Amino acid sequence: xxxxxxxxxxxxxxxxxxxxxxxxxxxxxxxxxxxxxxxxxxxxxxxxxxxxxxxxxxxxxxxxxxxxxxxxxxxxxxxxxxxxxxxxxxxxxxxxxxxxxxxxxxxxxxxxxxxxxxxxxxxxxxxxxxxxxxxxxxxxxxxxxxxxxxxxxxxxxxxxxxxxxxxxxxxxxxxxxxxxxxxxxxxxxxxxxxxxxxxxxxxxxxxxxxxxxxxxxxxxxxxxxxxxxxxxxxxxxxxxxxxxxxxxxxxxxxxxxxxxxxxxxxxxxxxxxxxxxxxxxxxxxxxxxxxxxxxxxxxxxxxxxxxxxxxxxxxxxxxxxxxxxxxxxxxxxxxxxxxxxxxxxxxxxxxxxxxxxxxxxxxxxxxxxxxxxxxxxxxxxxxxxxxxxxxxxxxxxxxxxxxxxxxxxxxxxxxxxxxxxxxxxxxxxxxxxxxxxxxxxxxxxxxxxxxxxxxxxxxxxxxxxxxxxxxxxxxxxxxxxxxxxxxxxxxxxxxxxxxx
Numbered sequence: 235x236x237x238x239x240x241x242x243x244x245x246x247x248x249x250x251x252x253x254x255x256x257x258x259x260x261x262x263x264x265x266x267x268x269x270x271x272x273x274x275x276x277x278x279x280x281x282x283x284x285x286x287x288x289x290x291x292x293x294x295x296x297x298x299x300x301x302x303x304x305x306x307x308x309x310x311x312x313x314x315x316x317x318x319x320x321x322x323x324x325x326x327x328x329x330x331x332x333x334x335x336x337x338x339x340x341x342x343x344x345x346x347x348x349x350x351x352x353x354x355x356x357x358x359x360x361x362x363x364x365x366x367x368x369x370x371x372x373x374x375x376x377x378x379x380x381x382x383x384x385x386x387x388x389x390x391x392x393x394x395x396x397x398x399x400x401x402x403x404x405x406x407x408x409x410x411x412x413x414x415x416x417x418x419x420x421x422x423x424x425x426x427x428x429x430x431x432x433x434x435x436x437x438x439x440x441x442x443x444x445x446x447x448x449x450x451x452x453x454x455x456x457x458x459x460x461x462x463x464x465x466x467x468x469x470x471x472x473x474x475x476x477x478x479x480x481x482x483x484x485x486x487x488x489x490x491x492x493x494x495x496x497x498x499x500x501x502x503x504x505x506x507x508x509x510x511x512x513x514x515x516x517x518x519x520x521x522x523x524x525x526x527x528x529x530x531x532x533x534x535x536x537x538x539x540x541x542x543x544x545x546x547x548x549x550x551x552x553x554x555x556x557x558x559x560x561x562x563x564x565x566x567x568x569x570x571x572x573x574x575x576x577x578x579x580x581x582x583x584x585x586x587x588x589x590x591x592x593x594x595x596x597x598x599x600x601x602x603x604x605x606x607x608x609x610x611x612x613x614x615x616x617x618x619x620x621x622x623x624x625x626x627x628x629x630x631x632x633x634x635x636x637x638x639x640x641x642x643x644x645x646x647x648x649x650x651x652x653x654x655x656x657x658x659x660x661x662x663x664x665x666x667x668x669x670x671x672x673x674x675x676x677x678x679x680x681x682x683x684x685x686x687x688x689x690x691x692x693x694x695x696x697x698x699x700x701x702x703x704x705x706x707x708x709x710x711x712x713x714x715x716x717x718x719x720x721x722x723x724x725x726x727x728x729x730x731x732x733x734x
Contacts, residue, residue, distance in 0.1 A: 315602075
């Protein structure tokens, strides 16, 4: 039986382990932390449970597919529900918008609250679906680094209708031409943040993202987002996957004579007397950030510097607040917009700093999962976009965080007209430095490279290597970051290894 090592128990690593176990490999996963999930993890504090990272769940069929292809029943591992209300939006002028999951209702809401003609919204969402249908199979399920990807019916169909993709417009340019109201443009520009980019630079092709949320639906696992991690780890273990926690991979070992991997060097981080050992494997898949994979695990190999030096995605600053009050104004997902979106993205990507009037996102899982907070309380996941950590001392994160907290509280208190600060009884903070430390993502960038380039899809590292037996999965390589794309990268790697 061939042996495969997965470096990192992020969601892509977990899914890759399942794919390989189903193909007959003996799979072992090595994780430096004491827990699985990477960014998709959870923690408890003072009686409050928080999903630590991703909070929006789309394309649940990607999870179900893994379970079904493993010969198991979905209900034995995973359950979730579709949201009736996707988001609540708040603006400084008092405008509030509750977004229904029904697109006809949503379009009517925009027309009533903002004055955006209903037909503009419906036409946009139809176009978003068309973009997705034309590109999903090409970009999300195949390697862009293989010639055969471009010589098939799917590719030819996309080329024949390439004008629909608006390849030479930015997201903001496209949205400004489709909508009459600035608030509508801002609402749909926000989807650039779903892969850590700026709508003023990123290509209009990213307008495929709203299709996932509106046309296909937004969901919530019954026990919170961490249920995804728990379900897939259990599935892997039932298939024979072995997990090693507190085991840090120090090096990927390569036989230079035959240009193939032979195994990994592993360090046990829990033992007082740190020990390392070399372990033999036929296949190694790195779920670690691609930059750190080369710099730390493959220091003797020639790195593709051009790809590694692409602009990184944004990071996040998150306050986890235990609130001793319930806010009827809020739902599961809530967005409080900045007055000037362009200035906010300019601060993030050009100034490499936090904006003084940030767009604030609040995720309150206790709205649906009552056990996530004590009675009459709520668990607030309060996030603003942040630049990635430059690691050069130019960003005074402690001062930035202190000021950001003040700016966020003032903003929420203005819009909600309540004394928010007095309700905070518990707090934890996650900033780009900690994200990098916990997940090995360069500078804490959430999605690897940004998409602030019309060729960004082609500037991610391939899922394979010139070295036989070495592969890459996760948000820093093709096809990109976020749960659905991470699962896609795992599937691509699994098929590559099967066909190698």
